[in-house]
Amino acid sequence: MKSRVLASLLSAAALAATQAPAADLRDPMRPPSAPAAAISSPRAPSTLQLQAVMRTGAARVAIVDGKLVRVGDRIDGAVIDEITTESIRYTRGGKQLVASLPGTKLDVRVNKTLQAGRP
Numbered sequence: 001m002k003s004r005v006l007a008s009l010l011s012a013a014a015l016a017a018t019q020a021p022a023a024d025l026r027d028p029m030r031p032p033s034a035p036a037a038a039i040s041s042p043r044a045p046s047t048l049q050l051q052a053v054m055r056t057g058a059a060r061v062a063i064v065d066g067k068l069v070r071v072g073d074r075i076d077g078a079v080i081d082e083i084t085t086e087s088i089r090y091t092r093g094g095k096q097l098v099a100s101l102p103g104t105k106l107d108v109r110v111n112k113t114l115q116a117g118r119p
Contacts (some may be wrong), residue, residue, distance in 0.1 A: 047099060048097075049064065049074065050063075050064055050091060050099040050100060050101050051061060051063040051064065051066070052085060052101070053084070053085060053088075053101065059071075060084075060085075061083070068118075069083075070083070081096070087101065
């Protein structure tokens with residue numbers, strides 16, 4: 001039993017020692033003449049990106065940066081103050097900011113002549 005545990009630990013240590021750090025890896029799809037990718041430093045929080053607004057009963061919820069938020073929620077150092085049908089108002093660093101849905105609109109029409117079983 002001890003020999004199996006010891007062998008497993010030695011195998012894990014050997015595997016960890018042979019793996020290259022991510023910074024040393026080269027993208028196999030990058031042409032040889034292409035410059036190396038610049039290492040980006042952690043960026044300051046940017047503006048929030050509103051992706052969707054939905055209504056749940058009397059309240060609205062929004063998808064912001066891939067996360068579901070409600071009025072009063074905190075996300076990336078910002079507090080959601082208001083959710084409208086097409087935008088959110090939030091406060092970050094004492095500043096009031098607005099994020100709106102992208103300019104695309106769907107034109108949805110209801111065809112009231114359709115009946116069950118008929119195209």
